[in-house]
Amino acid sequence: MRIIRTLPELKVALKALRESHKSIGFVPTMGFLHEGHASLIKQSTARCDATVVSVFVNPTQFGPTEDLSRYPRDLERDQNLCLRLGVAILFMPEAAEVYPTGFCTSISVGPIADVLCGEFRPGHFRGVATVVAKLFNMVQPDLAFFGQKDLQQTAIIRRVVKDLNLPVDILVAPTVREADGLALSSRNSYLSATDRARALGVSRGLFAAEKAFAGGLRDADQLTALARKEMAGADEIQYCRVVDPFTLDTLGGEINRHVALCAAVVIGGTRLIDNILLTPNGENVQFISHLDV
């Protein structure tokens, strides 16, 4: 595995891969890798000849009052995990490499960036869209892998890829959870033991709705109410809604198509998100390709 920190080095390494006609899979991350990231890396190594993982805590997607400076980091552990999983290139640029002096371009994605998390994190998805497009252009992968946990991020990245004609296919892999249901997140490391116990209400709520849905309940508002009841231990439920997983439009009434139930809560100062997909016909849509947009 090559550890690369600069763009010129990355360019040379990728050129060599491309000239030997290797397909390239890409997993962009903010580091502090967990089993959720590992599952994305495994999807990539299974499908592509060479896998590139980036570790970059992107400053432009954090708000002024958010957790940029205390975002968890463990580069040594990240390196070891990538090595073990057969990653070809671990790209860990400094901020100045990604945003040199004079940088002033940004990508906006319209209304889907302003709802859900966007309402509570203004500018966040502009930062995400811009850095992901930059990373795609740096790496030029054939496939890029994202986790379903970041549902809105996946919708926005699909939108950017489609709207800007970026030559990459996006694959979204299912959320990985702890045995007790908690969705893996680097931010879980912020939770005290009691906060972690309260955080379990989020997945419990989603599962309660999923179970009721499987039992035939189709009313979006009733499903949402069931989920919210389990989440009541949170300090704040920022949203808990049934949405179209691509447009992110909030849906009410009878559910008769593929939707997502998604939630964001704040517990002990930590913001957590989670979601599940609900499919009336029971088809497996956990793993969604770019072509479905």
Next chain:
Amino acid sequence: MRIIRTLPELKVALKALRESHKSIGFVPTMGFLHEGHASLIKQSTARCDATVVSVFVNPTQFGPTEDLSRYPRDLERDQNLCLRLGVAILFMPEAAEVYPTGFCTSISVGPIADVLCGEFRPGHFRGVATVVAKLFNMVQPDLAFFGQKDLQQTAIIRRVVKDLNLPVDILVAPTVREADGLALSSRNSYLSATDRARALGVSRGLFAAEKAFAGGLRDADQLTALARKEMAGADEIQYCRVVDPFTLDTLGGEINRHVALCAAVVIGGTRLIDNILLTPNGENVQFISHLDV
């Protein structure tokens, strides 16, 4: 020469070129091609194995009161010119191919889009930046060619390429002029004979300043005043300024580095732009590569 109207066709054609390791040059245009475009195409065919020309009158770069619907078109003449110049692919998509339903992403480039022409054409350069990035992603050229006449456009495209890490090099070729000095532009076709005579004041003003500069005059304000004097026959001088050709910052006082003198005027309802480069040390900077940013 292949004439292509859809993205799937374009993809197949480009794949074949790439697999035979052909370098690709790209000349994006809005059609109604003139000798300025021809010079870009010739630069491309001289430097690249295959040249792609796009003809697309991009609606998103026209303001609501601008000339989108009457913008001049002559597809047959454009085709003949491209054929004669050895273009490999002429890409002429419909608007719906470029902007399908649901499209909502845009690229903003910060302050350099708000000065000069940006002040008089709000949103124009967001449209330009977005469509050029899209076309670059569609074509994935090695080199792309632009005319120096559109100075601000070249500065913005360089900025987007650099900031979004687009894997393409930008070459800017000198402005082509009529024998009497008028810079070639598709919009010259709007000019009546008397308006055309008035329009000559623009290049005459720039040349007067160039001559004074060559004679040793270095004061930006005096040079600008000389140029403006010749342009006085225009209905409106929107701007006539000495600027940094990359940041577009307006410069006053003593000129001791490479600058551009640029102007926009309105004559008989037609908006015309032109510029010249002034280089204190006499070096040839007419043909500027991406690496100079």
